[in-house]
Amino acid sequence: MAKKPQDATVIVGGGHAAGTLLTTLLQKKYQQEVVLVGEESHPPYQRPPLSKNYLAGDVDQESLYLKPRSVYENAGHQLRLGVRVEQIDRDNKTIRLSDQGTLKYDRLILATGSHVRRLNAPGADLKGIHYLHDIADSDALRDQFSPGQRLVIVGGGYIGLEVAAIAVKGGLKVTVLEAADRVMQRVTGPEISAFFQAKHRSAGVEVRLDTAVIGFESDDAGHVAGVAVADGCTVPADLVLVSVGIMPETALAESAGLPCDDGILVDEYARSDDPAVLAIGDCTRHRNLFFEQPQRMESVANAVDQARIAAATLMGDYKPYDAVPWFWSNQYDARLQMAGLSKGHDERVVRGNPQDGAFAVFYMRGGNLIAVDAANMPIAFMVGKKLIYQRRDIDAEALSDPHVELKSLV
Ligand SMILES: Cc1cc2nc3c(=O)[nH]c(=O)nc-3n(C[C@H](O)[C@H](O)[C@H](O)COP(=O)(O)OP(=O)(O)OC[C@H]3O[C@@H](n4cnc5c(N)ncnc54)[C@H](O)[C@@H]3O)c2cc1C
Structure with missing residues (x-):
């Protein structure tokens, strides 16, 4: 059933936070029309399998989707997929789209997520160097997996290590290069790092610690052939994954003059300092009553929790964010x-x-x-x-x- 377009609530982004918000609004029988504008061509989907069972080829693409597209549309909401929001005009409550269209909003929710941190080193643009953030990245990486290939993973964080586990099981020769003195150093203590290092090494992954990457070497065809490290060695490679963290996607919010500081700043109700604009998920630095200081989180739990809080805020039923953050990773x-x-x-x-x-x-x-x-x-x-x-x-x-x-x- 079509809803009233003049009351449109617009969600920018098509990831876990955006999808959970739309699903929650459906469940709560939200009365206004919702338009979700997502740059990717897929309906909202979950990313964790991209470095786990989807990368391994154990589950198909549809299983990643939070809901089939028809569920949202049958409820009278619109999905504008493959379209990027280029600009927000807060004075006129209008957004400009990459397909030259414009949309008026009554409430705007930014769920723009994050983008991968790129390595700025000589040769970083060579063919065969991959990053992993979306379905297309995971597909491209899996296409290159074949037994005996030498895969070098730059960064021993959880995504790099999950890929290492899948790749070595698939018969690739895997080397992980980590600049710190232990893997997952940013997120865990030495006991857990040691446990996972031992697991990877016993599975046949070479884990090199204290190893900073300074550049990439090429073969005659412009394809990566090796990774140069600070001690002067080159690690031979047929394929490289760079996995050195993410940055919050705040450019759109910043250009609209919304306060950002390593994330779009929002309160415990997901509200920015503009009463018409909310923000949720990886793109935010938010108040969580559990902490004294605002936090930025890169997790599904946060995307889901904040989406539910934003849904409550949109419906005038304010529920503050007050939760212990949590996270998971699967390796072997x-x-x-x-x-x-x-x-x-x-x-x-x-x-x-x-x-x-x-x-x-x-x-x-x-x-x-x-x-x-x-x-x-x-x-x-x-x-x-x-x-x-x-x-x-x-x-x-x-x-x-x-x-x-x-x-x-x-
Ligand atoms: C490979 C991988 C494995 C992971 N594994 C885990 C895990 O095991 N456990 C865990 O808790 N978390 C995991 N995460 C992190 C988790 O997936 C993220 O925290 C979560 O997806 C954040 O959701 P989000 O909606 O905020 O952002 P995203 O999922 O990044 O979605 C943002 C969306 O917004 C779109 N967008 C951005 N700007 C615009 C614009 N201007 N116009 C239109 N669309 C726009 C983007 O294209 C993107 O589709 C993993 C992430 C990756 C990449």
Whole structure:
């Protein structure tokens, strides 16, 4: 059933946050017409499988979509896909589109996500150098996977490591080059890094730490043939994946004069400083009542939580963001689940034994639990997440004692 176009609510972006917002509005029977404008040609989809089972070829493209396109359209909403929003005119509440069209909005929600950080090094534009952010990137990478190919991955973060796990299983010769002295250093502690380094090495991946990339070498056809590192060596390569982080996509918001600082600044209700404009997902730096300082998150959990908060705000039913952030990564048979932020911890408590393949690290500050990273130990993740939210003093010994049931601590 068509809805009233003069009341259009416009969502910019077609990722996890945008899709969850539209789905939530459908569930809540939102009365205004919603137009979603997404630069990619796909309906909103989930990205985690792009470095996991979709890259491995185990699931098909349709399974990535949050909902089939028809679900949104049958409910009277519009999807304008393959169209980029070029400009926002906040005075006239109008956006300009890449297909030369314009749209008027009553409420505008920016869900523009992030873009990959590019390496600025000699040879970085050679053929055979890949990045991974969308379906097309994952397809392009998988097309090049064949047994015996030498894949060099620049960056030992979770995406690079997930790709390493899939590639080595597919028979590629994989080398990971990491500038820090351990993998996933930005997001986890040394015990978890050591566990995953050992897993990769035992699977046949060469993991080189303290190794900064300074450039790429080419063959006669302009295709990458090697990766030059700071100690003067060149690592031979048939294929390269650069995976060195992402940046929030704020250009559109900035050019419209919306306050941004490493993300579009929004409050705990997903509101920018313009009452007609909200922002959600990877593109934001937002207030979460759980933290004193605004945060920027790169996770599905944040995209979903903020989308639900924005839906409530749009419907006048204000619900502040107050949640413990969480995240996961799958590598081989190991599922890493993380909750809270470990930065600033003064003590680490380990439960279980990495050698047994299942353990957790609890991060404490001043006697409070602030984060947990659990490898194949879902109960530690679930209980840890609750304890972090409760902010109670926790007996560190009880956390590590296998005779104390974790559930009894909540
Ligand atoms: C390979 C990979 C694996 C991941 N694995 C995990 C994981 O295991 N666990 C986890 O929690 N998180 C994971 N993430 C992160 C997670 O997918 C993101 O945090 C999440 O997708 C953020 O959703 P979003 O909607 O904010 O942004 P995005 O998903 O980036 O979507 C933003 C969309 O907006 C569009 N857009 C941008 N600007 C415009 C414009 N001007 N006009 C129109 N459209 C525009 C973009 O094209 C894009 O489609 C992974 C990410 C990747 C890339």
